[in-house]
Amino acid sequence: MMYEQQQQVMRMDLRKREREREREREKERSIEEERLEIVDLSGMSLDALPNPSLNLAAICKLDLCNNNLQNIPESLTARLLNVVILDVHSNQLKSLPNSIGCLSKLKVLNISGNLIQNLPKTIENCRSLEELNANFNQLTMLPDTIGFELLNIKKLSVNSNKLMLLPSSTSHLTSLQVLDARLNCLRALPEDLENLINLQVLNVSQNFQYLETLPYSIGLLMSLVELDASYNRITTLPDSMGCLKKLQKLCVEGNPLVSPPMEVVEQGMQAVKEYLSEKMTAAHRCSPKKKSWIGKLVRYGTFNGTNNASREEREGFLRSDYRSIEGLATPRSVGMFSPRRLFSPRNYFSK
Structure with missing residues (x-):
């Protein structure tokens, strides 16, 4: 009986620690999301993208629509590791970079x-x-x-x-x-x-x-x-x-x-x-x-x-x-x- 009680206490303890770890992970995800940025460069008649002064990996939404862009640099796309929304509509693009993958x-x-x-x-x-x-x-x-x-x-x-x-x-x-x-x-x-x-x-x-x-x-x-x-x-x-x-x-x-x-x-x-x-x-x-x-x-x-x-x-x-x-x-x-x-x-x- 004592052994069963000990096992039950151990299981409860494990579940408690797992919940605490999950809360920590949620907190980390929330902090990470708060750091992500929305960048809007739409409607600026851009022929080329300016050299970015920010961390591209911090962008979650990038709006480049309504410009005159003819290409998107491979190196830029490859660094948009956290982008969720990418809008490049109404430009002059003839192709997408392979790094889109x-x-x-x-x-x-x-x-x-x-x-x-x-x-x-x-x-x-x-x-x-x-x-x-x-x-x-x-x-x-x-x-x-x-x-x-x-x-x-x-x-x-x-x-x-x-x-x-x-x-x-x-x-x-x-x-x-x-x-x-x-x-x-x-x-x-x-x-x-x-x-x-x-x-x-x-x-x-x-x-x-x-x-x-x-x-x-x-x-x-x-x-x-x-x-x-x-x-x-x-x-x-x-x-x-x-x-x-x-x-x-x-x-x-x-x-x-x-x-x-x-x-x-x-x-x-x-x-x-x-x-x-x-x-x-x-x-x-x-x-x-x-x-x-x-x-x-x-x-x-x-x-x-x-x-x-x-x-x-x-x-x-x-x-x-x-x-x-x-x-x-x-x-x-x-x-x-x-x-x-x-x-x-x-x-x-x-x-």
Whole structure:
């Protein structure tokens, strides 16, 4: 009995000491965070960065937007060891330094409104990255393996570029919630989208004459709430879209749709879902190929063969005036959305 009491006292003592150590660590982290600095050099018409008079490792947020920078020195980036937010939008950058991969704590990177044609492969080392904004550049491709490395990314915005394809590894971005790839030259989307279990918003609109199909796996995006595929060359929506239970907003205007026909589309989103669901069920009866997809849809819990819907669901169709995805540029209004207007310091850092 005495031995058990001694053991219990020892365990209590160990727990107490562990709590004290944790409090000390929290205190040290708090002191370290207080030492970190926010540096704002935005809108100063800088052609080059001045020699820093401060400790670069002490910067947690660096704002260089709205300048005339043509490059960022490798040596400078490599020393930003504690930077969490890096904003260089609306400059004249043609590339990013390879040392960007040293930023292991980087969570938000805004490089929009530049002249960047390719992202360095080293960006894959920024494994804490949660938001990448590369809108309004000249990107023709993304690193092939980007989806295998940036597993914490929640928002990927690459609209208004020259992308012809998204790498197949994109389908491995399991934390991704928003994917904005409108206004590109996309020919297709990755086939295996089912791993994007947290994707809520998908915008692939305005790829105009290039995008002709959507992958069948789009029906396995169990968290999808908004889908904008307007102004493309899509003639047939995948039957599997009838299984998107959480879908609330759908925009498919500006496509030469045959299936579903426009008279169904005009009835609203739920009518589209019912049409596609019935079509999928019919195809399942006579097509062995479709049976494997039905099995997947059933396993994912998206398909049960019922078509019951509330009035709210029936009215959830996205009309042509829907603008929930910020900065949407239609053919009529694309000139209104310049990089400087969209990505001003006031707008960006007030979010």
